[in-house]
Amino acid sequence: MIKTSLSEKLVSSNDEYGQFKKEVLNDYYLCTLSREASLLARKEVLTGKAKFGIIGDGKELPQVVMAKYFKKGDWRSGYYRDQTFMFAAGLSSIEDFFAQLYADTENDPFSGGRQMNCHYATPTVSPSGEWLDMVNVKNVSSDISCTGGQMARALGLAFASKQYRERKIENSDIFSKNGNEVSFVTIGDASTSEGVFWETINAATVLKVPLITCVWDDGYGISVPKELQTAKGSISEALEGFTLNKSGEGMYIYKAKAWDYQELCAVFEEAVAMVRENHIPALIHVEEVTQPQGHSTSGSHERYKSAERLQWEANFDCVKKFGEWILQNGIASEEDLLAIGEEAKNFVKEGKTKAWDTYNAPIKHIISELKEIFDVISLSPDSEQLGKLISDFDTIINPNLSELVQKARRVKLKAKTLGIENEKLNDFINKYTEIGNARYESNLYSSNSFAAINVPVIPPIYSDSSKKINGYQILNAFFDKAVERDDKIIAFGEDVGQIGDVNQGFAGLQEKYGEDRVFDVGIREWTIIGQGIGASMRGLRPITEIQYLDYITYAFSALTDDLATVRFRSNGIQQAPLIIRTRGHRLEGIWHAGSPMGMLVNSMKGICLCVPRNMVQAAGMYNTLLQSNDPGIVVECLNGYRLKEVLPDNVGEYTVPFGVPETIISGSDLTLVTYGSCVKLAQKACQLLLEHGISVELIDVQTLLPFDLEHTIVESVKRTSRLLILDEDVPGGASAYIMKEVLESQNGYIYLDSKPETLTAKDHRTPFGSDGDYFTKPGIEDIMEKVIDMMTEAGLV
Secondary structure, eight states, X not given: OOOOSHHHHHOOOOSHHHHHHHHHHHHHHHHHHHHHHHHHHHHHXXXXXXXXXXXXXXOHHHHHHHHHTOOTTXXXXXXXXXXXXXXXTTSOOHHHHHHXXXXXXXXXXXXXXXXXXTOOOOOOBOTTSOBOOOSSSOEEEOXXXXXXXXXXXXXXXXXXXXXXXXXXXXXXXXXXXXXXOOEEEEEEGGGGGSHHHHHHHHHHHHXXXXXXXXXXXXXXXXXXXXXXXXXXXXXXHHTGGGBOOTTSOSBXXXXXXXXXXXXXXXXXXXXXXXXXXXXXXXXXXXXXXXXXXXXXTTOOGGGTSOHHHHHHHHHTOHHXXXXXXXXXXXXXXHHHHHHHHHHHHHHHHHHHHHHHHHHHHHHHHHHHHHHHHHHHHTTSTTGGGGHHXXXXXXXXXSOOHHHHHHHHHHHHHHHHHTTOOOHHHHHHHHHHHHHHHHHHSSOSSOOSTTSGGGSOOOOOOOOTTOOEEEHHHHHHHHHHHXXXXXXXXXXXXXXXXXXXXXXXXXXXXXHHHOTTTEEEOOSOHHHHHHHHHHHHHTTOEEEEEOSSGGGGGGGHHIIIIIGGGHXXXXXXXXXXXXXXXXXXXXXXXXXXSOOOHHHHHTTOTTSEEEOXXXXXXXXXXXXXXXXXXXXXXXXXXXXXXXXXXXXXXTTTTOOOOTTOOEEEEOOSSEEEEEOTTHHHHHHHHHHHHHTTTOOEEEEEOOEEESOOTTXXXXXXXXXXXXXXXXXXXXXXXXXXXXXXXXXXXXXXXXGOSSOOEEEOOOSXXXXXXXXXXXXXXXXXXXXXXXXXXXXXXXXXX
């Protein structure tokens, strides 16, 4: 923790009151230090050294107090103004703060330069993929900018404590100490208008989990006053119906003024103790917060705040009021406080300078390297035509790597038109382009031995005694074995518990393993995913269910903004190996027949996207995911639960390789690529096409993310010279993605003798009824017709 050296000098006594005074003065030091960091951060943005800044000034005192009661093992799911908390909790240095502001890829410990300032994370996983100790450290889950988005994950972090308290879980010593950990979530008052806030508050209250929601209420959401956002103009009053009743149902609700040190200490001390002991959630509404510098570095709050409001904010600034309280209680003199403020100011300046010099030193070396190259080029014949480009180089102020590479590339392009070649310039561009790419292209997925693509492949085994059973029974057999062998696996979602999900995949497993392993939750897709994200970050292995794929849009933000980016945005120091189970493709009606796979592949990079053709495949994919540390979505075929399949003898052991398509039928005339429910239709069409003398090679991609890592499909195209992609997504959906991968990434266009084609669903949603399905989505006759047309056009039929 950052501490002032003056507190020891100013307070010589070591008795209880002396220790209290030292603590108070150090809290004041932290407040002044954080305020100075905010002031300097704004200057760094306005002078061009940093790109943008959202800063935590005005929230210093409540965050210092929050840090007092935040213990080792606890978790924070935060708001992007929590710098003071990080300083006070000993989780960030001044150098760290400014390194992130400068987007320093080498010295930002929270995101490797990938996130804006005040987006924090602490390491939970080693580079080799092993979980780190989370009990003896203070934990911060990787922040996101999406307003309110931190709420859902915070629910999961708190829910994990409930799991660890209520049942004995093997090898959990590094994850929890009897479930005593509290999950703190911080949020600005305006963001409590987001639906996920209400969804989380409701879920936390129903689940009875140790979640403390700290609302920093500064009266505005950028320029919009809270009276236009929140019922009664007060989130705590709006939540009065949630207040704990005599039956123990509900939550604790507290209020405190942001400038009242004594009140803040009393409220946080009581709230944290009650939540930690009783596992009942609480809301701490911190009112009368100010914003000395406005919302962000991109605007001025003088545009929308009255003179009276601005004067009130100046009078009730929490650092100012804290200092007044110290003086009134004789804890220090005005000269003492000035000295502490000066010490803080100097400390921040030194830290800022050190962070800038550390960031800038490699840039200076690169500038020097490029200047030498330009000096040589300037001596070449015709170099005068490059004069302006080269001379402008000296006018760049505080350049970053991309600006230097950009300048070098423009000089190269101009030089090329003049017939000037410089090998060192080419080498410079190649070298630093590669370095720049490497800084940002890692850690989208796991790259260690636990990566999904590295899970050992174990094929299914069949024998004469293998049973032929319904598809849902295949899944049920797998889930039974999985839940039995690993007590960290939990499964939850709508209708998952008592009835074993709407298609019976978990039938009987709640009764067998208990309501704390397989259970129902409310209709709240966003926080179902958030509950799973947080739990998976704390060592549990949740399988969360979104009942139908069409409803995944309700959880879209949690998936694309949070889960998909956990590993990437934390630069590999955190992971969330959550499994999402859902079902889609063919059934009946607009909201029960969805195949929006293009939407998913283009927004879920960072999550494995599995599209099994049947339940045997699905079970193998679940097993692969459970042995990996990558998150995954598995889309089961809605029309496959009652279809008969042969149960492998080694169910629960076999795996399906990710990124490896499977050739279902070998053929020589045309390559047909598809996935999911379309595979069965394609198999029937291929059989019928043989009667027309056409031999089709049918390939099931199996996973869309990752996709065909070994280029199986292009090897087929080499043999057949024709490509048809079959997809029940809308035109331009997953079919466009597959086409791009095969033709561009795999250079498949080289081997084509005719135009590649796609066969997809219509542009509109699937209407209700069998006719709606037949006339909207591609069927067997459509496949046959398309193949015959392609062969006829090629003159082969």
